[in-house]
Amino acid sequence: MSDQHKNDPLHGITLEQILNRLVDHYGWEDLGLYIEIRCFNVNPSIKSSLKFLRKTPWARKKVENFYIDTDWNEGKND
Numbered sequence: 001m002s003d004q005h006k007n008d009p010l011h012g013i014t015l016e017q018i019l020n021r022l023v024d025h026y027g028w029e030d031l032g033l034y035i036e037i038r039c040f041n042v043n044p045s046i047k048s049s050l051k052f053l054r055k056t057p058w059a060r061k062k063v064e065n066f067y068i069d070t071d072w073n074e075g076k077n078d
Helices: 015-034 046-055 057-069
Strands: none
Touching: 015 046, 015 057, 046 057
């Protein structure tokens, strides 16, 4: 593995995997509170969110950064 990939925490993870994992962990409602993006708050779905995030670099970056900062050892938020 190259040094570049060692330093990339998202290497090998697709946007769809990121989104599914965040939705499973937080749910749409909480995710929409943490990341204020309309596609998470108005009729949210994986398909529509992926479409938006793939076309909108600033929103994708927010989601990727939130994924990196998430404490996966913590239980699901209820």
